Amino acid sequence: MRALLVFFLTAIMVHSLALAHRVNIFAYVDGEEIVAECSYSKSKRVIRGTIQVLEADSGVMLLHGETDEQGMFRFRVPEQARQRGSDLRILLQAGEGHQNEWTVEAAEFMASPPTPVGSQALPVAPNPASQQGDVATLSTAGLTRAEVEEVVNAALDAKLAPIKRAVLERQEKGPGLQEILGGIGWIFGLVGVAAYFKGRPRV
Amino acid sequence: MHISEGVLSPAILGLGAALTAVGTAIGLRRLDYDRLMTVAILAAAFFVGSLIHVPIGPSNAHLILNGLLGAILGWAAFPAILVGLMLQAVLFQYGGITVLGVNTFNMAFPAVLGFYLLRPAMVGSGRARSVAAFCCGALSVAGAGLLTALSLAFTAEGFLRAAQLLFLAHVPVMVVEGVVTVLAVSFLIRVRPEVFSIS
Numbered sequence: 242m243r244a245l246l247v248f249f250l251t252a253i254m255v256h257s258l259a260l261a262h263r264v265n266i267f268a269y270v271d272g273e274e275i276v277a278e279c280s281y282s283k284s285k286r287v288i289r290g291t292i293q294v295l296e297a298d299s300g301v302m303l304l305h306g307e308t309d310e311q312g313m314f315r316f317r318v319p320e321q322a323r324q325r326g327s328d329l330r331i332l333l334q335a336g337e338g339h340q341n342e343w344t345v346e347a348a349e350f351m352a353s354p355p356t357p358v359g360s361q362a363l364p365v366a367p368n369p370a371s372q373q374g375d376v377a378t379l380s381t382a383g384l385t386r387a388e389v390e391e392v393v394n395a396a397l398d399a400k401l402a403p404i405k406r407a408v409l410e411r412q413e414k415g416p417g418l419q420e421i422l423g424g425i426g427w428i429f430g431l432v433g434v435a436a437y438f439k440g441r442p443r444v
Numbered sequence: 445m446h447i448s449e450g451v452l453s454p455a456i457l458g459l460g461a462a463l464t465a466v467g468t469a470i471g472l473r474r475l476d477y478d479r480l481m482t483v484a485i486l487a488a489a490f491f492v493g494s495l496i497h498v499p500i501g502p503s504n505a506h507l508i509l510n511g512l513l514g515a516i517l518g519w520a521a522f523p524a525i526l527v528g529l530m531l532q533a534v535l536f537q538y539g540g541i542t543v544l545g546v547n548t549f550n551m552a553f554p555a556v557l558g559f560y561l562l563r564p565a566m567v568g569s570g571r572a573r574s575v576a577a578f579c580c581g582a583l584s585v586a587g588a589g590l591l592t593a594l595s596l597a598f599t600a601e602g603f604l605r606a607a608q609l610l611f612l613a614h615v616p617v618m619v620v621e622g623v624v625t626v627l628a629v630s631f632l633i634r635v636r637p638e639v640f641s642i643s
Contacts, residue, residue, distance in 0.1 A: 263448060263538055291600075337609055338447035338596050416495065416536040424531040425488050431527060432484035439477045 264290070266333040266343045267409050270318075270350045272394055277343065278409065279312045279333050286312025290335040294319070297328035297344055308333075318350045326351060445508060445592055445610075446532070447547055449540030456595055461545030467522035467552055475520050482639060486513050487524035491531055494538070508617065511584030512625045514555025515566060515577065516632070516639060521555040522548065546595050554587025566629055567640050573633070574626050581625030582618040589614050 264287055268277040279287035292314045293305045303319040322329055329345045452460075475483065486509075493507040513521040526548045532538040539547050558580040565576035593607035632639050 263446065334451075334600070336601060337606060337613070338451050338592065338599075338601075340448040340451045342450075420535040421492060421495065424491050424535050427531055428484055428488045428491060428527060432480050435475075436477065436480050439475070439480065 264333060264335045264339045264341045265409075266331065266341045267405075268331050268343045268345050269405060270345065271315075271398070274315050274317055275329065275331075275345055275350065277308075277314045277331050277333070279308050279314065279335070280409075281335070286310070287333065287335045288312060290333055293332045293334075295330040295332060296322060296325075297330045299327070300330075303329070322347070323350070445547070445551065445588055445614075446529075446539035447543050447550075447592060447595060449542055451599055452543060452546060452595060453598060456598065457542055457546060460543070460547075460549050460595070464522065464526060464545040464548040464552070467519065467549065467556070468526055471517075471519040471522035471524075474518070475523070479517075479520065483517060483520050483524050486517060486521075487527050489513075490525060490528040494532065506617075507624065508551065508585055508588065508621060509624070510551045510555040510588055511558055511581035511621055512628050514552075514558040514584055515563060515580045515625060515629060517555075518559040518563070519556055521559070522552045525552040525555070550591040550595060551584075551588045553591065554584040557587065558584045567633070573630065577626040577629040578622035582622035585614055585618045585621050586611070 264279060264281055266277055266279050268275055270276075277292060279290050279292075281287060287308050288310055290308045290312070291305065292308060294303045294316065295301065296303060303321060304316060306314055306316065308314045319329075321327075326347045328347050329350075330342055331345065332340070332342045334340050490509050490513055493509040495506065497506050510521070510525065513524055517524060526544070529539060529544055529547050529551070530541075533540055533544060562576040562580040562583075565572050566580065567573070568576070589610040590607065593603055593610050596606040597603035
C-alpha cells in the first residue's frame with residue numbers, strides 16, 4: 242500500500258517536468274557566447290534537455306550538451322562556424338518525442354568578433370559629426386577596442402533585454418481564443434461538408 | 445503525447461499515415477448521417493480537451509479524451525481524432541503535419557480497442573457500467589502512451605525510457621480520464637440513450 246502511495250507521489254512529481262504539448266527554444270548571441278533558453282511554457286523550463294549544435298548547411302554536429310536547471314544552455318561560438326561563416330542550428334530534444342530547433346544566423350555572431358588576445362590600444366577614430374562633449378573625451382582617452390566593445394555590448398544588452406523577453410513570451414503564449422473558436426468552426430464546417438454528401442435526397 | 449516534427453524516421457511516419465488512413469476510411473464508411481453531429485461535438489471536445497488543465501497535486505494535466513471518443517464513436521473516433529489533431533497542429537503547433545498519421549493512430553487505436561472490449565459492459569447497468577467506463581477512459585490513455593513509446597523505440601530515446609516517462613507522466617491523467625468517462629457515459633445513458641444504441 243505504502244509502495245503504491247510512493248509510486249503515485251513520484252508519478253505526480255515526475256509528471257510536472259514531463260507533460261507538455263511542445264517545447265520552445267530561443268537562442269541569442271551574448272558577447273562571444275550563444276545562449277539558448279528552453280521551456281515548455283512560461284514557468285516550466287526544460288531541465289536536462291539534450292542540445293545539439295549543428296552547422297546549418299552541412300549538418301555536422303559541432304558540440305552537444307544538456308540544459309541546466311533554468312533551462313539555459315551557453316556555449317562559445319565554435320571556431321569552425323566563425324571561420325566558415327555558417328549558420329548554427331540548435332536542436333533541442335526534451336524527451337517523449339518533444340523536439341524543436343532554432344537557427345542562429347552567422348551574421349548575428351560575426352558582428353562581434355572574438356577579442357584578440359592582448360589587444361593593443363587602438364585609438365577610436367574621432368567622429369567628425371559630433372566633435373563636442375563625451376565623444377571628444379573618449380577619443381583622447383585612448384580606449385582600447387575591447388573596452389569600447391564591452392561598453393557598447395553592455396548598453397545594448399540592457400536595451401535589448403525587454404525585446405528578448407517579448408520574443409520569448411510571444412513564443413510561449415498558449416493558443417488564444419481566436420485559434421480555439423476558429424478550430425471549432427472548422428470542425429462544424431467539415432461536418433457540414435460531410436452532411437452534404439451523406440444526406441439523403443428529399444423526395 | 446504529441447510527437448514533434450522531425451523526431452521519427454520516414455518509415456514510421458509512413459506506417460502511421462497508412463494505418464490512420466485505413467482507420468479513417470473504416471470510420472467514415474461506418475458513419476451514418478444521424479451520427480454526424482455526435483462526431484462533431486466529440487471532435488470539438490477532443491480539440492479543446494488538451495487546453496483544459498486539471499490541477500492535480502503540485503502540477504496539472506490536460507485531458508486527452510480518446511477513451512470517451514472510443515466508447516461513443518467506435519471506429520468514427522479515427523476521423524474525429526484526425527481532425528482534432530490536424531487543427532491542433534495547424535493552429536497551436538502541437539505535434540505537426542507529417543507526424544499526424546502516427547499521432548492519430550496512437551490515440552485512436554486504443555480508443556477503438558476500448559470500444560470493442562468494454563462497450564458491451566458499458567451499456568449494461570450499475571457498477572459494471574461504471575467500471576467498464578473507467579477502464580475505457582484510463583486504459584485508452586495508457587494504450588496511447590504505450591504506442592507513443594513504441595513509435596519512439598527507434599529514436600535515440602529508446603522504448604523503455606520513453607515508456608517509463610510517458611507512463612509516469614500520465615498516471616494522474618489516466619485517473620482523471622477514467623472519472624470523466626464514467627460521468628459522461630452515465631450522463632449520456634440517462635439523457636440520450638440512443639447515442640449508445642447504434643454500433
